[in-house]
Amino acid sequence: MKFLSNMLVGLLISMCMASWAYTQTVTETLKKIKESGTVVIGHRDTSIPFSYLDDKQQPIGYSMDICMKVVEALKAELQRPNLQVKLNPVTSATRIPLMQNGTIDLECGSTTNNLERQKQVAFAVTTFVTANRLMAKKASNIKTLDDMKGKTIVSTSGTTNIKQITELNAQRNLGMNILTAKDHAESFLMVETGRAVAFAMDDILLYSLVASAKKPEDFMITSEALSVEPYGMMLRKDDAAFKKVVDNAIIGLFKSGEINQLYTKWFLSPVPPKNINLNVVMSDALKKAIANPTDSGDPKDY
Amino acid sequence: MHFDWSIYLQLSPDGQHTYLQTILHGLGWTLATALSAWIIALLLGAIIGTIRTTPMAWAVRVGNTYVELFRNIPLLVQMFLWFFVLPELLPTAAGDRLKQLPNASFITAVVCLGFFTSARVAELVRAGILALPRGQRMAGTALGLTLPQTYCYVLLPMAIRIVIPPLTSEFLNIIKNSAVALTIGLVELTAAARSMQEFSFHVFEAFSAATVVYVLINIIVVNGMRVLENKLQVPGFISLGGGMSAGH
Numbered sequence A: 001m002k003f004l005s006n007m008l009v010g011l012l013i014s015m016c017m018a019s020w021a022y023t024q025t026v027t028e029t030l031k032k033i034k035e036s037g038t039v040v041i042g043h044r045d046t047s048i049p050f051s052y053l054d055d056k057q058q059p060i061g062y063s064m065d066i067c068m069k070v071v072e073a074l075k076a077e078l079q080r081p082n083l084q085v086k087l088n089p090v091t092s093a094t095r096i097p098l099m100q101n102g103t104i105d106l107e108c109g110s111t112t113n114n115l116e117r118q119k120q121v122a123f124a125v126t127t128f129v130t131a132n133r134l135m136a137k138k139a140s141n142i143k144t145l146d147d148m149k150g151k152t153i154v155s156t157s158g159t160t161n162i163k164q165i166t167e168l169n170a171q172r173n174l175g176m177n178i179l180t181a182k183d184h185a186e187s188f189l190m191v192e193t194g195r196a197v198a199f200a201m202d203d204i205l206l207y208s209l210v211a212s213a214k215k216p217e218d219f220m221i222t223s224e225a226l227s228v229e230p231y232g233m234m235l236r237k238d239d240a241a242f243k244k245v246v247d248n249a250i251i252g253l254f255k256s257g258e259i260n261q262l263y264t265k266w267f268l269s270p271v272p273p274k275n276i277n278l279n280v281v282m283s284d285a286l287k288k289a290i291a292n293p294t295d296s297g298d299p300k301d302y
Numbered sequence B: 001m002h003f004d005w006s007i008y009l010q011l012s013p014d015g016q017h018t019y020l021q022t023i024l025h026g027l028g029w030t031l032a033t034a035l036s037a038w039i040i041a042l043l044l045g046a047i048i049g050t051i052r053t054t055p056m057a058w059a060v061r062v063g064n065t066y067v068e069l070f071r072n073i074p075l076l077v078q079m080f081l082w083f084f085v086l087p088e089l090l091p092t093a094a095g096d097r098l099k100q101l102p103n104a105s106f107i108t109a110v111v112c113l114g115f116f117t118s119a120r121v122a123e124l125v126r127a128g129i130l131a132l133p134r135g136q137r138m139a140g141t142a143l144g145l146t147l148p149q150t151y152c153y154v155l156l157p158m159a160i161r162i163v164i165p166p167l168t169s170e171f172l173n174i175i176k177n178s179a180v181a182l183t184i185g186l187v188e189l190t191a192a193a194r195s196m197q198e199f200s201f202h203v204f205e206a207f208s209a210a211t212v213v214y215v216l217i218n219i220i221v222v223n224g225m226r227v228l229e230n231k232l233q234v235p236g237f238i239s240l241g242g243g244m245s246a247g248h
Helices: A002-023 A029-036 A062-078 A095-100 A160-171 A184-192 A203-211 A240-256 A258-267 A284-291 B005-009 B019-051 B057-072 B075-089 B092-099 B104-130 B134-142 B147-184 B189-200 B203-232
Strands: A038-043 A051-053 A084-089 A106-108 A128-137 A152-156 A177-181 A198-202 A219-221 A228-231
Touching: A029 A038, A029 A062, A029 A240, A038 A062, A038 A095, A051 A062, A062 A106, A062 A240, A062 A258, A095 B203, A128 A160, A128 A184, A128 A203, A128 A284, A152 A160, A152 A184, A160 A177, A160 A198, A160 B189, A177 A184, A184 A198, A184 A203, A198 A203, A203 A219, A228 A284, A240 A258, B005 B019, B005 B203, B019 B057, B019 B104, B019 B147, B019 B189, B019 B203, B057 B104, B075 B092, B075 B104, B075 B147, B104 B147, B134 B147, B147 B189, B147 B203, B189 B203
Parallel strands: A038 A084, A038 A106, A152 A177, A152 A198
Antiparallel strands: A128 A198, A128 A219, A128 A228
């Protein structure tokens, strides 16, 4: 009997803990920001050049610059010139739960906007367009996903890429062994040390990882694009007032052409901390998304 | 937000298993990792712990170094070192063989967790032996027993009984610590819950399942160890039965 009652108490407590998180939900972000005088921005630590830590451990990047413009717009909208910005690090796996439970108000990283995620969170207008590709060592001679049959592939947990690879693995019957790593740097390390043959990720992140590797000439990125991934700032769902402020601030950047300076700064010039120039010219898909701002999560619209 | 418990029966993106099966699969790896590592930890821990109480000064120093090395480095760092650094330090051929082992992350996790926990078990065993009255060792020697005989027939049987309650805690710890193996790509219970959360976005359902499963395993372990403790009890010597639940 003692065994049973112990078990019951244990179960009850764990259920309570699990449901406790439900009590905290925020619906009106603008009100929350105004009352607390603080906006909490979620940032990444290795998403070069979107949102990453520099040598002083400060988050910088293309997405961070865009977000700071949004913060300026929020200050004007709320008439709070001394609005505080609190920076909260997030990972691929934690960004959605932290947004849902109200820890962060705006996520400035490299988050793909897709229809499935839109059931959980909302996205501001698209600010970058990339594709899911594979990175491997040149010596391994991988050209397409089908070359990976029966081999080990790695991707970062919580990403759309790992989900797509898992689905393709089942559809095409590739029999790949799929490893998950906790961040992009660790996924890269898996390939660098030979633990995995290829790393499936958004091509722009792959370019920056290769560029900052010890021996960039050892790696290559496949030309086969497995998907289209539009990036957007992530917001809480069903909060039209907040989304409007964020969208308008970003569309303002597009209209004024300021976005081109930001693009040049992060993609066509050397970026800290290692002063690497990614040298990736603006894609046609992104040009289109800037000319006609959209928050669509459907790859067909790009 | 709302609970949607039917998510467990939906098919996960691998196209073959439901989310419930994913979680159970993770549970299997958690148990396999924790139990295999526990065997290594008990064997190594008992040996090193015993050595540290012998009169041989050099052996005590070796034992102390071992314990301090494995006890003072965070488990997360040790996992990383075993998985990513060790194969690079070995000759290329041996390193490559290590990387190509089937289930490399499982084997690495078992070894790493086993060594880490063995240092903690060694410390418990040493404390158990030192907790015995000095007279017991002397009595063994007076009877003409050799040092190994004194340990086997006099000291260890009592010391083991003393350390069962703290060993229970270590057993619980090793089960929970096995979650750290997700950082080297082992899809154990926590990793399975995480992947369910990431694929389905049902965060709270995924982690509720993991929480309940961990609590259940640990309650079973606690009760099992309590039964063992009562079975091994020596009447008149440190009595733990009779409603007293010492140690945990």
